[in-house]
Amino acid sequence: MKRLSAHLGGPRLWVKREDCTGVGLGGNKLRKLDYVLGEAIDAGADTLVSGGVVQSNSQRQVAAAAAKLGFDCHLAVYHGRLAPPSPEYEHTGNALLNRLFGATLHDVPWNGDRNGAIRDLADRLRSEGRKPYVVPYGVSNPLGAVGYASTIAEIAATGLSPAAIVHCTGSAGTQAGLVVGAQIALPQTRIVGIDIDAEPERVRADVLTYAEGAAALLDHTLDPSGVEVVAGHAGPAYGVPHDATVAAMRLGAGLEALVLDPVYSGKGLAGLIALVQSGRWTQDQDVVFIHTGGAPALFAYRHLFQE
Numbered sequence: 001m002k003r004l005s006a007h008l009g010g011p012r013l014w015v016k017r018e019d020c021t022g023v024g025l026g027g028n029k030l031r032k033l034d035y036v037l038g039e040a041i042d043a044g045a046d047t048l049v050s051g052g053v054v055q056s057n058s059q060r061q062v063a064a065a066a067a068k069l070g071f072d073c074h075l076a077v078y079h080g081r082l083a084p085p086s087p088e089y090e091h092t093g094n095a096l097l098n099r100l101f102g103a104t105l106h107d108v109p110w111n112g113d114r115n116g117a118i119r120d121l122a123d124r125l126r127s128e129g130r131k132p133y134v135v136p137y138g139v140s141n142p143l144g145a146v147g148y149a150s151t152i153a154e155i156a157a158t159g160l161s162p163a164a165i166v167h168c169t170g171s172a173g174t175q176a177g178l179v180v181g182a183q184i185a186l187p188q189t190r191i192v193g194i195d196i197d198a199e200p201e202r203v204r205a206d207v208l209t210y211a212e213g214a215a216a217l218l219d220h221t222l223d224p225s226g227v228e229v230v231a232g233h234a235g236p237a238y239g240v241p242h243d244a245t246v247a248a249m250r251l252g253a254g255l256e257a258l259v260l261d262p263v264y265s266g267k268g269l270a271g272l273i274a275l276v277q278s279g280r281w282t283q284d285q286d287v288v289f290i291h292t293g294g295a296p297a298l299f300a301y302r303h304l305f306q307e
Ligand SMILES: Cc1ncc(COP(=O)(O)O)c(C=O)c1O
Pocket: 027, 028, 056, 057, 058, 138, 140, 168, 169, 170, 171, 172, 173, 174, 175, 264, 265, 292, 293, 294, 295
């Protein structure tokens, strides 16, 4: 990202385009699904069951993968984790794409238990004779984290040995995979997760849990000191962007033609910019930002960009 690097005057910044992973408008969850859905196929499942908030990128990628692989898809759509930020929130972006991919949507209240309603829905479908496979909230589990570790292999294959890889972290599977992958294939590289859930301690604990599980699957012993979750860039709450989020989105778009979103990748870039400005890295170091996707949700927040 030559123009953003010059603008900030810090290290050489690069971007890894996980928003371009291909299926159904892309995003970081597809890399996890690539591994997790192998289990669904092996189990002889006929239906994928998952869930997320109305504008969840995760459930949109589950719906897209289900369409491509020939599964039925049922999604628990959580209402109430955040107040709808615009009248179109319920209908545009990921909400529209879920319907386009043919998923069946079930509205449920958010009660803080990310996987409860997903499991209840799977139980109901099973009692009706279906063979459901539960894809956890955010596709975050040890196997999904192993899938995400493959990102590190791709970065290492470029010959780059960055000082850090920075990305936004929420349900924690992405960071778990990056941490384990880096300890195996890029041991000099620090993985820096920017908390976007405004729950840094919960995120850190979940990264550790999934990273330990992923490390076990890869016959690796995790060094827990590799888990770094940076607080302070999530804005007031999950799904609520603050001025720094919007400023980062404008910089990413205006200098690098990146389409970031106000819930995840915009907050991630805001965190990276703050770390660069704090002088964390020198000008002769390389830092990779992972663009984890999320652009479809941008359309539910168009009021942020109305002059
Ligand atoms: C666009 C985007 N970026 C980042 C994340 C965070 O990844 P993870 O949930 O694996 O921490 C998500 C999903 O929650 C996402 O949709």
